[in-house]
Amino acid sequence: MGTVFSFDLRAPGVERAALDDAIAWLHRMDAMFSTYRTDSVISRLGRGELELADCPPEVSEVLDACAALTAATDGYFDAHAGGRLDPSGYVKGWAIERVSDRLAAAGSANHCVNGGGDVQCRGTAAPGRDWQVGIAHSLRPGELVATVAGRTLAVATSGSAERGAHVLDPHTGRSPAALASVTVVGTRLAEVDALATALFAMGERAERFATDRGLRALVVHADGRSTTIGAPAALA
Amino acid sequence: MKRVLVTITGTVFGVVALLSFKTQGHPRAFAGALPSAAAPTSPAGAPATTSGGGGSTPPDPRSSSAAATGAKKRYVGSAIETPYGVVQVAVTTKGSRIANVSFVQLTAFDGRSQEINSQAAPILLQETVAAQSAQIDTVSGATYTTDGYLQSLQSALDQAGIK
Numbered sequence: 001m002g003t004v005f006s007f008d009l010r011a012p013g014v015e016r017a018a019l020d021d022a023i024a025w026l027h028r029m030d031a032m033f034s035t036y037r038t039d040s041v042i043s044r045l046g047r048g049e050l051e052l053a054d055c056p057p058e059v060s061e062v063l064d065a066c067a068a069l070t071a072a073t074d075g076y077f078d079a080h081a082g083g084r085l086d087p088s089g090y091v092k093g094w095a096i097e098r099v100s101d102r103l104a105a106a107g108s109a110n111h112c113v114n115g116g117g118d119v120q121c122r123g124t125a126a127p128g129r130d131w132q133v134g135i136a137h138s139l140r141p142g143e144l145v146a147t148v149a150g151r152t153l154a155v156a157t158s159g160s161a162e163r164g165a166h167v168l169d170p171h172t173g174r175s176p177a178a179l180a181s182v183t184v185v186g187t188r189l190a191e192v193d194a195l196a197t198a199l200f201a202m203g204e205r206a207e208r209f210a211t212d213r214g215l216r217a218l219v220v221h222a223d224g225r226s227t228t229i230g231a232p233a234a235l236a
Numbered sequence: 237m238k239r240v241l242v243t244i245t246g247t248v249f250g251v252v253a254l255l256s257f258k259t260q261g262h263p264r265a266f267a268g269a270l271p272s273a274a275a276p277t278s279p280a281g282a283p284a285t286t287s288g289g290g291g292s293t294p295p296d297p298r299s300s301s302a303a304a305t306g307a308k309k310r311y312v313g314s315a316i317e318t319p320y321g322v323v324q325v326a327v328t329t330k331g332s333r334i335a336n337v338s339f340v341q342l343t344a345f346d347g348r349s350q351e352i353n354s355q356a357a358p359i360l361l362q363e364t365v366a367a368q369s370a371q372i373d374t375v376s377g378a379t380y381t382t383d384g385y386l387q388s389l390q391s392a393l394d395q396a397g398i399k
Contacts, residue, residue, distance in 0.1 A: 134372040138377060
């Protein structure tokens with residue numbers, strides 16, 4: 001599935017070349033971690049044709065982070081959930097976060113990168129104004145369930161309504177039915193996105209887990225109820 | 237720049253890039269079909285209209301004028317129905333490169349038809365909710381619209397012979 005990335009760069013902008021570099025880097029990561037391509041680095045590593053030591057440094061960075069997240073989420077985030085090496089659930093959020101870092105290094109203090117509904121904001125939307133991120137209601141198309149505001153802000157939503165059931169509980173191999181979506185709010189998207197995936201896979205256990213870990217989250221249940229944990233958002 | 241659609245809207249850069257990053261555990265046949273700039277093969281369809289304009293200035297897709305800056309052609313993609321509404325985009329090519337992408341139809345979210353005609357490659361999710369809250373900068377979740385956007389875009393690129 002393709003994903004649309006949008007880059008919203010507020011003043012001060014960057015040289016066009018810096019933006020092109022950032023996007024070229026995204027394409028390299030996309031190719032490196034593509035499990036669709038049998039000749040990608042990640043596919044070859046998964047088949048044992050490459051050793052980790054022979055891979056670009058981003059691969060061990062991603063796999064180390066995946067392993068840490070698997071431990072931190074009681075196994076609900078799992079880069080081997082489908083029976084083969086597939087860190088896709090981490091790579092997108094990580095890539096968005098890293099490309100935001102690259103833009104910042106190039107001089108963009110204020111920007112927002114949105115990759116398929118996962119958002120990394122930095123700085124301000126305008127002088128003195130925080131970024132405002134709407135959270136789409138997973139059961140009622142066209143409605144926002146909440147908004148969240150902040151400066152350095154990461155927001156990721158995982159759910160079944162967007163694209164059918166695409167997150168599996170690694171313990172059962174089935175799609176969790178109890179929740180419509182889970183949104184996690186934080187400052188760094190790589191972790192936030194993976195936590196949203198894990199919480200969604202947890203089903204009804206998600207709220208307790210998020211509360212215990214001090215996460216900021218919004219859970220929309222299959223029956224339409226929504227609950228916020230850690231007051232992440234103003235309900236719309 | 238391969239596979240990158242560019243727009244400049246006022247003081248804000250809005251850039252849309254298409255990548256095949258996927259969500260965990262959701263393989264789709266569509267993934268291999270993302271556009272990249274390449275030498276055109278024989279176009280399957282005739283261009284619908286021709287738009288003038290040059291550089292990064294987005295042409296108005298409704299205007300039809302002689303192309304002064306070389307072979308610009310406009311291809312209209314299929315209208316894709318999604319659970320969030322209808323999405324249809326048009327691609328303007330210059331040679332084998334994508335010069336511009338615009339919406340022809342975007343009936344999404346509140347069901348109101350939103351014609352976004354003067355902005356190239358829109359900041360998709362932002363635009364679709366602008367009517368609901370002027371203060372919303374972007375939206376988390378809801379990817380049906382982007383799916384439709386990509387499908388319509390792909391059909392336009394197929395017509396343009398861009399693989």
